[in-house]
Amino acid sequence: MTRSHRQEGPDRLYVITSGRSGGADDSLDAVTLVVAESGPVPGMQSEHARILELCHSPMAVVEVSAHLRLPVMIVRILLTDLLDTGRITARHPRPAPSPARPLASPDVLEKVLVALHDL
Amino acid sequence: MHSTTSESPAPEPPSGSGPPGPPSGAGPSSGARQPASDDAHPPLPATAEQALKIAVVGGFGAGKTTLVRSVSEIRPLSTEETMTRAGDGIDDTDGVEAKHSTTVAFDFGRITLDATSVLYVFGAPGQERFWFLWDRLFSGSLGAVVLVDTRRLEDSWYAIDRLEAQGTPFIVAHNDFGDTDHTLEQVRAALDLDPGVPLVRCDARVRASAKQVLIALVRHVRSLVCEGSR
Numbered sequence: 082m083t084r085s086h087r088q089e090g091p092d093r094l095y096v097i098t099s100g101r102s103g104g105a106d107d108s109l110d111a112v113t114l115v116v117a118e119s120g121p122v123p124g125m126q127s128e129h130a131r132i133l134e135l136c137h138s139p140m141a142v143v144e145v146s147a148h149l150r151l152p153v154m155i156v157r158i159l160l161t162d163l164l165d166t167g168r169i170t171a172r173h174p175r176p177a178p179s180p181a182r183p184l185a186s187p188d189v190l191e192k193v194l195v196a197l198h199d200l
Numbered sequence: 201m202h203s204t205t206s207e208s209p210a211p212e213p214p215s216g217s218g219p220p221g222p223p224s225g226a227g228p229s230s231g232a233r234q235p236a237s238d239d240a241h242p243p244l245p246a247t248a249e250q251a252l253k254i255a256v257v258g259g260f261g262a263g264k265t266t267l268v269r270s271v272s273e274i275r276p277l278s279t280e281e282t283m284t285r286a287g288d289g290i291d292d293t294d295g296v297e298a299k300h301s302t303t304v305a306f307d308f309g310r311i312t313l314d315a316t317s318v319l320y321v322f323g324a325p326g327q328e329r330f331w332f333l334w335d336r337l338f339s340g341s342l343g344a345v346v347l348v349d350t351r352r353l354e355d356s357w358y359a360i361d362r363l364e365a366q367g368t369p370f371i372v373a374h375n376d377f378g379d380t381d382h383t384l385e386q387v388r389a390a391l392d393l394d395p396g397v398p399l400v401r402c403d404a405r406v407r408a409s410a411k412q413v414l415i416a417l418v419r420h421v422r423s424l425v426c427e428g429s430r
Contacts (some may be wrong), residue, residue: 111337112251112320114244138243141251141320143308147277152303153337154282172249174340184369185252185342189317190422193252193342196313197418200271200411 097128097151098158105157106164106171114139114172115160128159129168136169240275244310250317254414255338257326257363258347259355263375263404264323265307267347270410271321272309280305281333304330306337321414326359335366343369343421345413347404350374350382353390360391369421371398373413 116139121130128149135148146156163169185193256264269276282303307323319342324334326346338344344363348356356372363370374387382390388399400416403409 110251110340111322112253114248114251114318116246138246139248140244141310141318143279143320143322144277144310147279147308150279152280152282172251174251174253184421184425184428187422187425189252190342190418190425192313192317193319193418194415194422196311196317196319197411197415200311200407 094152094155097126098155101158102154103158104161105154106161108173109142109157109160109164109171110174111143111153112141112174114141115145115169116140116172117169119168129163132156132159132163133168139172241277242274244312244318245315247315248312248318251320252313252317253320253322253338253341254417255334255341255344256321256323256347257334257344257359258323258375259326259349259352262347262349262352262355263377264325264347267345267373267375267402267404267410267413268307268309268321268323270404270407271311271414273312274310276307276309276323278305278307281337283333283336302329302333304333326356328358331358331362338368341368343371343417345417346370346372347375348372348387348391349377350387350390353387356391360393364394369417369424371400371413371417371420373404373416374399374401375404376401377403 115132115136117133117136119133121133125133128151131149132145135145140148142156142160143153145160146153149156151159160169160171164171256267258264265276280303282301304325306325309321311319311321313319322338324330324338344359346356346359346363360370360372372387372391372393374382374384384399384401387393391399393399398416398420400413402413404413
């Protein structure tokens with residue numbers, strides 16, 4: 082896996098997802114934190130195994146994507162496979178802001194400000 | 201009937217080593233035990249459960265990647281999002297009615313806030329043709345920073361319009377490379393910026409300056425929250 086997915090043709094991505102282009106869990110945000118609940122097992126698809134290794138500690142979906150060098154869309158499909166089989170769990174952003182309520186809570190904003198000041 | 205249009209405007213130079221992911225010395229996949237948590241990418245605490253995001257948008261060369269790098273605790277990572285939609289003429293492929301797969305690269309960095317929270321800072325090209333991707337990737341962001349380069353102010357117009365239309369809180373940061381004579385008032389006028397939108401000047405290469413940009417954004421969001429609760 083030394084090649085960037087930028088050099089990958091669509092064929093390999095097709096194989097990795099067994100031809101699927103949809104079916105990903107819609108709740109998987111770019112920054113949903115994913116945590117492995119078990120280790121890789123023999124015979125597992127290599128991308129699935131790699132995700133379980135990466136997510137020993139919590140890791141955002143985009144980070145998994147960057148480390149696997151696979152587009153976010155493909156990674157969401159792979160993560161959904163692992164969610165469905167209970168091998169990972171997902172910690173979603175909350176509360177999910179909506180168009181009707183786009184702003185974060187004051188508590189969260191304070192926390193961010195304090196951390197930024199300490200940078 | 202399938203045409204792949206690769207549009208990979210980011211990451212900006214100097215991103216160093218091209219492809220994203222582990223260090224170039226990571227070697228082939230024989231490194232099955234290769235942890236993601238090398239020195240450049242320490243793991244998050246096991247208790248991390250809440251992730252927040254801030255988007256930094258701007259034209260090519262405006263300094264998005266530089267700003268992300270300045271504030272990030274990890275060496276910035278880069279990845280891609282690919283989406284497929286019906287061709288709508290954006291790609292100048294006359295006569296091709298097939299679906300277009302558009303790929304856009306983006307960078308991001310990370311700031312651990314405390315034992316449970318982490319902030320991701322995304323750098324993304326702000327041109328019109330990429331927004332259908334950002335709408336999804338950045339929905340739920342705390343807010344956005346539009347990074348402008350006065351040599352190419354027009355690169356920012358669409359991003360500003362779009363953020364206003366979405367109701368996403370944002371500020372504008374003028375990345376001053378030291379080669380412009382524009383006052384902030386002139387920049388504000390040229391952007392036709394709403395008086396309620398903060399405009400700050402920064403040097404994206406300097407951590408202290410880059411962090412002030414994020415602080416200005418979060419303060420702005422906080423003021424909007426306070427207004428809303430009155």
